[in-house]
Amino acid sequence: MGNNQAPPTSAKASGLKLGELGQEWAVPAGTRIVSQGESPDFFYVIQSGRLQVFRETKDHIRTPLTELGPGEYFGEVALVTGQPRTASVETLEESVLIKVSKEEFDRLLDHNPGLARSIINQLASWMVSGDTRLEQEVVHQVKLRQISWFDYLLMIGLSVVLGLVFNLYNDNKIPLIYGWGEKDDIPEISLSQAQKMSENNQAIFVDARKSAFFDQKHIKGAMNLPLILTDLMYPMFRFTLDQTPGAKDKTVIVYGGSFSRRFDLELARLFKSKGMDKVVVLNDYRGWDDILPLEEKPPKEGASISLGLNGLLEWIPLSIFLLILIPPIRRSPYLAIAGRLLLGVIFISFALSKILRPAVFALNTVDYGMMPAWGVNLWALALPWAELVVGLFLVLGIRTRAAATLIGAMNVVFIIGLVNAIFHHLPINCGCVGEVGEPVNWWKVLKNTGMLVMTAQIFFYDRLFVLDRGGFILRDRKI
Amino acid sequence: MNRYLLKLAAVLGLLLVFLALWGCGESRSRFAGTYRSEKTVDGKNYVDLDLRDDGKGTWTLEGKSVEFTWMVNEGKVWLYLKSGGIIIGTPSEGGKKLALDMSADWHPGCPANLCVSFKRSAEGG
Numbered sequence: 001m002g003n004n005q006a007p008p009t010s011a012k013a014s015g016l017k018l019g020e021l022g023q024e025w026a027v028p029a030g031t032r033i034v035s036q037g038e039s040p041d042f043f044y045v046i047q048s049g050r051l052q053v054f055r056e057t058k059d060h061i062r063t064p065l066t067e068l069g070p071g072e073y074f075g076e077v078a079l080v081t082g083q084p085r086t087a088s089v090e091t092l093e094e095s096v097l098i099k100v101s102k103e104e105f106d107r108l109l110d111h112n113p114g115l116a117r118s119i120i121n122q123l124a125s126w127m128v129s130g131d132t133r134l135e136q137e138v139v140h141q142v143k144l145r146q147i148s149w150f151d152y153l154l155m156i157g158l159s160v161v162l163g164l165v166f167n168l169y170n171d172n173k174i175p176l177i178y179g180w181g182e183k184d185d186i187p188e189i190s191l192s193q194a195q196k197m198s199e200n201n202q203a204i205f206v207d208a209r210k211s212a213f214f215d216q217k218h219i220k221g222a223m224n225l226p227l228i229l230t231d232l233m234y235p236m237f238r239f240t241l242d243q244t245p246g247a248k249d250k251t252v253i254v255y256g257g258s259f260s261r262r263f264d265l266e267l268a269r270l271f272k273s274k275g276m277d278k279v280v281v282l283n284d285y286r287g288w289d290d291i292l293p294l295e296e297k298p299p300k301e302g303a304s305i306s307l308g309l310n311g312l313l314e315w316i317p318l319s320i321f322l323l324i325l326i327p328p329i330r331r332s333p334y335l336a337i338a339g340r341l342l343l344g345v346i347f348i349s350f351a352l353s354k355i356l357r358p359a360v361f362a363l364n365t366v367d368y369g370m371m372p373a374w375g376v377n378l379w380a381l382a383l384p385w386a387e388l389v390v391g392l393f394l395v396l397g398i399r400t401r402a403a404a405t406l407i408g409a410m411n412v413v414f415i416i417g418l419v420n421a422i423f424h425h426l427p428i429n430c431g432c433v434g435e436v437g438e439p440v441n442w443w444k445v446l447k448n449t450g451m452l453v454m455t456a457q458i459f460f461y462d463r464l465f466v467l468d469r470g471g472f473i474l475r476d477r478k479i
Numbered sequence: 480m481n482r483y484l485l486k487l488a489a490v491l492g493l494l495l496v497f498l499a500l501w502g503c504g505e506s507r508s509r510f511a512g513t514y515r516s517e518k519t520v521d522g523k524n525y526v527d528l529d530l531r532d533d534g535k536g537t538w539t540l541e542g543k544s545v546e547f548t549w550m551v552n553e554g555k556v557w558l559y560l561k562s563g564g565i566i567i568g569t570p571s572e573g574g575k576k577l578a579l580d581m582s583a584d585w586h587p588g589c590p591a592n593l594c595v596s597f598k599r600s601a602e603g604g
Contacts, residue, residue: 171548172548172561174563210582210583210584211581211582211583211584211593212582212584226564226583227562228560228562228563228564228583229560229562229564229566229581229583230562231538231545231560231561231562232538232540232545232560232566232581233581235520235521235524235541235543236520236521238521239520239521239522243522302585303585303586303587304585305585306553308553357559357563359561359562360559360563360564360565361563362563363562363563363564392493396489396493429585435557435565436567436583436584436585437584437585
């Protein structure tokens with residue numbers, strides 16, 4: 001058949017007397033002349049009209065190969081090789097063909113060395129161009145499977161830069177490092193000193209943590225003033241404090257700091273700034289629950305608020321997780337596309353729920369008790385942008401293997417944080433999709449595990465609809 | 480390289496569209512207005528709450544005001560404090576009353592010991 005890369009020798013150019021061979025056949029547009037895989041019976045020469053040559057897979061993925069016009073011919077490959085048709089041909093418009101039987105075609109070749117030579121030349125040129133195409137395709141697939149440090153640097157760098165720049169112009173901006181440059185002028189006392197003051201009724205304990213932590217466990221008789229609500233609740237707290245007998249003579253011991261020392265130090269500084277002189281913090285933020293008398297309640301899971309579409313999306317990875325157990329589906333590039341779109345949309349929605357108000361996410365991060373003070377705000381600024389960037393890269397098909405790896409790494413971190421919170425009965429909000437009312441439980445762990453498995457599937461089997469160095473690969477691309 | 484920059488620009492453009500769309504929440508106008516706490520909160524003073532239509536608001540007690548932002552989400556009023564705290568308010572009686580959950584968390588009913596109820600004194604803001 002004719003080829004658009006190597007112009008075919010036309011039947012006319014071969015000196016064929018077409019009128020002496022075959023039958024003229026007028027064909028309407030959209031008629032399939034030969035079908036891929038069928039036994040060859042005829043050779044065709046085009047008198048007028050246009051036809052498309054294409055290959056088609058069992059699941060009807062069509063790859064157009066070329067278009068043929070007047071003077072060109074097709075159907076000779078199968079007749080020469082004796083093999084089934086290698087491609088299908090369909091009329092694009094009303095066409096007139098000369099239909100030549102196999103016997104006539106053989107006779108034609110026997111008596112027409114020029115035509116025979118041109119067919120051999122054409123077959124040879126197809127082999128060469130086929131090798132070139134194969135090489136291009138292999139190189140492209142190799143590139144798709146490549147990941148480089150640059151990919152990670154690009155995504156992480158982009159996230160950090162976007163996070164920092166956005167923070168500059170955000171109405172809800174936060175400092176890059178919490179408490180940086182603040183004077184540590186709050187006196188500290190040891191746990192044994194605190195214990196002695198408690199026994200001698202010389203101290204008032206103030207718990208600076210959120211009320212959920214306070215409700216679960218606090219020093220007996222302590223008051224709760226969550227740092228995050230101090231601006232609003234200080235007058236109420238002061239009123240209650242003033243009503244407490246002997247409060248003026250007692251030392252206020254602020255406790256309830258976490259690994260990040262976020263709450264106790266800051267609340268003590270606020271008390272000082274409001275004229276309270278006898279304020280101290282504990283020098284060991286962890287040990288108070290071992291030494292001092294406590295009031296405790298059994299841990300209970302927080303109530304959940306509707307998370308809307310985001311909450312529903314989170315469940316889908318679990319069902320896909322089950323699909324992955326089926327081996328043929330596990331390796332499907334179409335599953336990888338579905339996974340990419342789903343994970344991309346989920347991570348974009350995760351990001352958008354946090355990006356505008358980094359202070360809320362920073363507090364949720366502090367509650368996990370796993371991040372040092374200097375890292376909390378940086379994490380709160382960069383992570384939502386990282387979720388957004390890798391989510392978009394997955395959806396658009398840019399550096400998908402690296403993006404999947406980063407999402408997988410984030411899921412590992414989330415799973416570790418969630419499991420730690422569950423084992424320590426932390427009464428915290430997940431901070432994953434919703435800002436409040438999103439309890440931490442094993443379902444959350446399972447959802448994150450589902451997403452982790454999806455990232456592995458994408459890493460190994462994603463290769464379609466990829467916008468990458470090689471350009472956008474369409475399923476029905478031209479070869 | 481230029482094509483790569485174009486791709487990056489496309490990603491950033493999409494990102495800005497997402498952000499712009501995400502910023503649009505439910506209309507605030509039905510809850511905008513001024514509110515006063517039904518009881519004194521420190522034995523002698525009431526809290527005045529001003530929810531303005533532009534998404535900003537103030538909590539005033541003893542003549543001192545604290546600024547915050549607010550939005551409406553699924554029929555509830557969310558107050559966002561500078562500190563990162565969130566207070567969820569549940570309107571009732573057609574928006575005439577507002578119960579603020581001062582636990583800075585979500586509870587289906589406002590917890591009795593941490594609930595401050597407000598009555599609307601004027602609409603708009």
